[in-house]
Amino acid sequence: MGRAAAARRWLPAALLLVVAAVARAAPQVPCYFVFGDSLVDNGNNNDIASLARANYPPYGIDFAGGPTGRFSNGLTTVDAISRLLGFDDYIPAYAGASNDQLLTGVNFASAAAGIRDETGQQLGARISFGGQLQNYQSAVQQLVSILGDEDSAASHLSQCIFTVGMGSNDYLNNYFMPAIYPTSQQYTPEQYADVLVDQYSQQLRALYSNGARKVALMGVGQVGCSPNELAQQSPDGATCVGRINAAIDVFNRKLVALVDQFNAALPGAHFTYINVYGIFEDILRAPGAHGLTVTNRGCCGVGRNNGQVTCLPFQTPCANRNEYLFWDAFHPTEAANVLVGRRAYSAALPSDVHPVDLRTLAQL
Numbered sequence: 001m002g003r004a005a006a007a008r009r010w011l012p013a014a015l016l017l018v019v020a021a022v023a024r025a026a027p028q029v030p031c032y033f034v035f036g037d038s039l040v041d042n043g044n045n046n047d048i049a050s051l052a053r054a055n056y057p058p059y060g061i062d063f064a065g066g067p068t069g070r071f072s073n074g075l076t077t078v079d080a081i082s083r084l085l086g087f088d089d090y091i092p093a094y095a096g097a098s099n100d101q102l103l104t105g106v107n108f109a110s111a112a113a114g115i116r117d118e119t120g121q122q123l124g125a126r127i128s129f130g131g132q133l134q135n136y137q138s139a140v141q142q143l144v145s146i147l148g149d150e151d152s153a154a155s156h157l158s159q160c161i162f163t164v165g166m167g168s169n170d171y172l173n174n175y176f177m178p179a180i181y182p183t184s185q186q187y188t189p190e191q192y193a194d195v196l197v198d199q200y201s202q203q204l205r206a207l208y209s210n211g212a213r214k215v216a217l218m219g220v221g222q223v224g225c226s227p228n229e230l231a232q233q234s235p236d237g238a239t240c241v242g243r244i245n246a247a248i249d250v251f252n253r254k255l256v257a258l259v260d261q262f263n264a265a266l267p268g269a270h271f272t273y274i275n276v277y278g279i280f281e282d283i284l285r286a287p288g289a290h291g292l293t294v295t296n297r298g299c300c301g302v303g304r305n306n307g308q309v310t311c312l313p314f315q316t317p318c319a320n321r322n323e324y325l326f327w328d329a330f331h332p333t334e335a336a337n338v339l340v341g342r343r344a345y346s347a348a349l350p351s352d353v354h355p356v357d358l359r360t361l362a363q364l
Helices: 002-025 077-084 099-104 129-147 150-157 168-175 189-209 227-233 242-265 276-285 334-345 358-363
Strands: 032-035 161-164 214-218 270-274 294-298 324-326
Touching (some): 032 077, 032 129, 099 129, 129 189, 161 189, 168 189, 168 242, 189 214, 189 242, 214 242, 334 358
Parallel strands (some): 032 161
């Protein structure tokens, strides 16, 4: 009897501990949806006829699940962000995701994808941003069925975080590939940025029309500093390719203006810009302060800068991966992805985001 009474006395305290643990474990938003390219693809290209795939070793060498289709040795930026937002599991690839997983968000990203439909076509099949939006629209219809009606689905989606990172391939695998694509003959960098942003704007409005309200646009990084571009175009293998970075800077500045435009014109919209270009610039300015020692070579690759040919199947990568900025000819290491993810979530400098970081966006 005494033991039973004691148990009853302890029960409320035990329940409080359980409730506190549950409260701690709850993510800051109910769902997270991801759109993008190989920087964040986590398996959507695995089963399509594409050269842009990473479901083989040594990709994933530091990831618990091994090679999953992530273009890194470990975590991507969105993996880091999902953890910071409080999700227990990484956001799954849309390919093969269950209905239950749709409720907490899926990743639509596809390696080689661009804003323009033709971007990346020399690499085979890929899901352009337009195709990713079609998949999202299908997912929304499934959510309507799961939640019972459109209003419930709209209310749910309005609380989700959406990150959209498009544009890298529209430069790397389009504008700066004149042997295959005519765009650099058709447009100046300024004109091309206008054409891209015009199409991107229409696509993002479609995303908004299908329930997205908290949207972070991930700016394009310093493509001109990737091992592949350094190998091909940098005289000393260390100086970034200025004309490529200058063109991307024009595009990014237009994204900032687009964010301001959407926030002023679209009811209930909370768009923000993540300055990946600036974050990379800051890391390159003082790599040692960020724990990095090698910034101009891939950890895994072939030729000059380990960047002329990207990481080959079963190739032995560098041992000190946590000291490298780049994993292969194009993509950052987990160490770099975590640095970017942290600053996207909680800005280290005022220039990292415009107007808010993801932690603040989650609370809006």
